[in-house]
Amino acid sequence: MSQSLSRRRERIALSARLRAEGLSWVEVAEVLRSRHGVNARAALRLAHGWSQRQAAEEWNARWPDDLKSAKNFSYWETWPVSGHAPSLATLDRLARLYQCSMADLLVDCSDYRYLDEGTPPVLDDVRNLWDRSLGRRELLAGAGPGPALDAAAAAVPGPAGGDLAEALEATAGLTATYWRLEGLFGPKTVYAQALDHHRVLTGWLRHSEDGDLWCPVADLAANAGVLVGWLHFDLEQYEQAAAVYRRTLDLADRLGDANLQSFVTGRMSRTLSECERHPEALAMAEMAERLGAGAGPSVRSWLAATRAYVHACVGDDRSSRGDLDRAFGLLDGAGAERPPAYIAYYGRPNMQKWAGHTLLRLAEHRAARPSEGRSAIDEALSIWPGSGVRESGEVLVAAASARLAEREVDEAVALTGRAYDVAARTGSPRVLRHVIRVRQRMTPYGRSRAVRELDDRLLAGAR
16 A cells, blocks of 8 residues: 555545534544644545545536536646645635635635636625615615615714713614523513614714724724614514615625624625525625634524525535534634624524524425434423523524424424514514414424413414
């Protein structure tokens, strides 16, 4: 046996053992890099147990219109010492093939300047897809809130007098307070105040256009925009959410903020997914991943978690599970990171929620057992924070759905009743819609006492 073949088998055996121990693909690749001195692209291939020929076969199976050979992989892996630099489009596909980010493929490269040449305008692609879907062109044709916000903002005076640094700090604190109140009491509690808050910041931004204040004010306006976009989303005002996300994306572009660019694009994907437009949502999620190559681990973990769900919606078991592995790995590696304010809510409970949603959706495609989804969602429910009242309704509905899949009707009814209480108390139409959907799935059990009592409760609340 040749020495090179023996080494490759040793690396593949190590990869298999590390995966069995629960390490993510990226974590396995990091061990291979440190122990065997291979570069990031080779390490990620070996983490999957593939030779260069097998990796080319996997590529060709996914993209038969762009066939590659083992030699192509050899060129990419020997660069930058020799070989050829992979294009951005190639890095994007390698990242999807290896279930990692483009940044993970370049961790051992110090010169990224070649990426500036011929880089596709990803944000322009996002805007074009959004405009064709829920975005600005449809909105303006329907006289949406965009022009109204411009007019209202124009009447706001710019920040003047006093301690401006203190004013900006207090404004950021106000946004954070609205987030907390919304989580506790629902969107309607802070809706009017948050919209006015966003209007004021948009007005400040107009007055700060040519000064040193523009960047800090733009950051505050963008954070408030994420909040307002979410409130519209939860109230199922999708056109209004579309307009706010579109404007916030433009701010993220001007700020050059990779976290914000990728997160807002991910929120756009979530909106499309909630509207059952999964192919468009998946395309948007892929663009969010490309934008997120330079984002922090919390944002990248959330992007992977929500993308896992969209993959599950279209029945792609392999990609979905790969995304979940990646999401957990990134979250575990976040360490002491201080995430941006708009994703401060994200942690282990929220990650478990997405794992449960994803596995339950895969179970509908018979790509997972209902018990897998139930286990994940029950874990989320057991550690759900008391501050996340409104979102607990969504977790309760998912737990009810898992029970119903296993024909535990009485328990499913009890959980649905609790979810309905949350929906009613927080005024969330989105959570209420999920409650109604799970009740519709109880139709075969409509004569049972528990279901009839649930119906009486729902009807009483509708009066």
